[in-house]
Amino acid sequence: MGMAAGELLCEAARSGDVPEVNALIDAGADVSYFDGEGLTPLMHAAKHGHANIVKALLAAGAPWNALSPSNITAGDFAMDSGHQEAFDVLLNAGIQAELVLGTIARTAKEDGDSNGDYLEDRVTFSEDKLMDINNKAIMMAWEKPLMEAHAKAICSGGGHILNIGFGMGLIDTAIQQYAPITHTIVEAHPEVYDRMLRTGWGEKANVKIIFGRWQDVLSQLESYDGIFFDTYGEYYEDMRQFHQHLPTLLKPEGIYSFFNGLCGSNAFFHVVYCQLVSLELGNLGYSTQFIPLPVKDCLGEESHVPEAEVLKAMDFTLLRCPSQDILICKEPGGQYSFFDGMDKAVLARTKMLLWASKRGECSFHKLVQTTDQTEIPGDSTQDAKGINHSFWVPHPRNGIYFPKGHESVMDDVPSGAASFTQPYWLRNTEAVDKPSPDSMIENPPSENK
Numbered sequence: 251m252g253m254a255a256g257e258l259l260c261e262a263a264r265s266g267d268v269p270e271v272n273a274l275i276d277a278g279a280d281v282s283y284f285d286g287e288g289l290t291p292l293m294h295a296a297k298h299g300h301a302n303i304v305k306a307l308l309a310a311g312a313p314w315n316a317l318s319p320s321n322i323t324a325g326d327f328a329m330d331s332g333h334q335e336a337f338d339v340l341l342n343a344g345i346q347a348e349l350v351l352g353t354i355a356r357t358a359k360e361d362g363d364s365n366g367d368y369l370e371d372r373v374t375f376s377e378d379k380l381m382d383i384n385n386k387a388i389m390m391a392w393e394k395p396l397m398e399a400h401a402k403a404i405c406s407g408g409g410h411i412l413n414i415g416f417g418m419g420l421i422d423t424a425i426q427q428y429a430p431i432t433h434t435i436v437e438a439h440p441e442v443y444d445r446m447l448r449t450g451w452g453e454k455a456n457v458k459i460i461f462g463r464w465q466d467v468l469s470q471l472e473s474y475d476g477i478f479f480d481t482y483g484e485y486y487e488d489m490r491q492f493h494q495h496l497p498t499l500l501k502p503e504g505i506y507s508f509f510n511g512l513c514g515s516n517a518f519f520h521v522v523y524c525q526l527v528s529l530e531l532g533n534l535g536y537s538t539q540f541i542p543l544p545v546k547d548c549l550g551e552e553s554h555v556p557e558a559e560v561l562k563a564m565d566f567t568l569l570r571c572p573s574q575d576i577l578i579c580k581e582p583g584g585q586y587s588f589f590d591g592m593d594k595a596v597l598a599r600t601k602m603l604l605w606a607s608k609r610g611e612c613s614f615h616k617l618v619q620t621t622d623q624t625e626i627p628g629d630s631t632q633d634a635k636g637i638n639h640s641f642w643v644p645h646p647r648n649g650i651y652f653p654k655g656h657e658s659v660m661d662d663v664p665s666g667a668a669s670f671t672q673p674y675w676l677r678n679t680e681a682v683d684k685p686s687p688d689s690m691i692e693n694p695p696s697e698n699k
């Protein structure tokens with residue numbers, strides 16, 4: 251079994267020949283095979299909407315997150331071609347894999363400051379941007395309308411507001427328009443803090459500035475009616491940790507919002523992570539809803555922004571939680587993200603897994619095993635391809651497969667994680683009626699799922 255079988259598998263996946271796909275898989279064809287165009291059998295099946303074949307390939311260990319030469323995943327192919335069923339299958343596979351891998355990675359993670367270097371380096375302010383030492387934009391003026399939308403949402407109940415990360419102060423300026431009773435700002439970078447003081451933020455009657463990393467100043471925080479989170483140089487895990495404090499920090503009926511640059515460089519990964527964050531917030535008792543906010547409206551005439559053309563192709567979206575009121579911003583369809591601080595960990599992991607799969611070393615099952623070097627107890631049965639299926643067993647609560655002996659990785663996994671029945675709005679952004687952020691904020695729907 252080699253290239254010929256891989257080619258045959260791609261062809262069968264493309265033409266929707268289920269018996270042939272199954273026969274080739276049983277005979278040991280490489281489900282991670284990349285054909286001459288750099289596409290996998292899974293990509294071919296997804297592109298042509300053969301959901302059953304997508305399922306069969308995933309079950310046989312095809313990597314859900316493999317990238318084509320133009321950085322397109324099977325999920326992107328399904329999405330772009332409007333194949334909802336295949337898309338949903340891939341979305342579920344991605345979410346489940348990331349839930350399990352994220353938990354494994356957390357267990358293995360050594361504690362350390364994600365953004366220690368950034369906080370020690372110089373930053374540069376100019377009229378329209380704040381840059382780090384590597385000339386990467388931390389914040390840019392074109393984001394003002396976006397920040398204003400967030401501010402409007404988190405201030406809609408009035409009261410006490412918390413913002414994590416001052417940057418250019420765009421959201422804080424917008425928050426001030428709503429005259430909250432108190433307005434607390436946490437900022438960790440000494441130069442940004444210094445500039446806050448020089449520009450009068452320390453003298454505003456309702457403003458309290460707390461200098462330090464949010465992680466280090468939690469004991470100085472109270473509970474708030476509105477919270478916004480937008481740091482820099484941190485990873486998804488940092489934000490996830492912040493979310494664990496929401497039940498203490500956010501008052502009942504309060505509104506939470508964060509800048510969502512999750513996997514902004516790939517639309518499908520972004521969708522996976524939006525669902526993931528939604529699930530993880532759900533696990534904390536919050537429900538969520540996405541509200542689109544076209545980025546081209548934010549950019550306006552700012553064509554001097556080098557990435558303007560790419561950015562115009564993106565949508566930014568607000569996500570609101572009607573019961574506990576969560577609001578999140580995201581950028582579906584994005585090809586580029588200024589805010590890749592938070593998605594580095596995700597993409598790094600994705601690339602690592604892909605690298606392994608491209609070398610033909612691993613199926614998805616094996617990739618996950620390589621993430622955790624701990625020996626997994628239990629019997630093992632290897633199939634013809636050497637995949638040890640008995641390592642992976644369905645969890646009794648939610649049916650998600652996890653590595654045997656690692657029950658604890660499922661502790662954090664929400665019960666509803668095994669299936670998403672809701673149609674995902676991204677399937678056809680043209681056809682979906684996108685409510686304006688304003689109307690959603692003023693008239694939140696009673697239910698989102």
Ligand SMILES: C[S@@+](CC[C@H](N)C(=O)[O-])C[C@H]1O[C@@H](n2cnc3c(N)ncnc32)[C@H](O)[C@@H]1O
Nearest residue numbers: 415417418419420421438439463464480481482
């Ligand atoms: C993207 S900017 C925020 C932009 C802001 N939303 C605005 O409207 O201008 C991120 C800010 O978070 C700060 N920051 C980074 N890590 C932080 C941490 N752990 N705790 C508090 N602030 C942090 C950075 O120094 C930076 O000023």
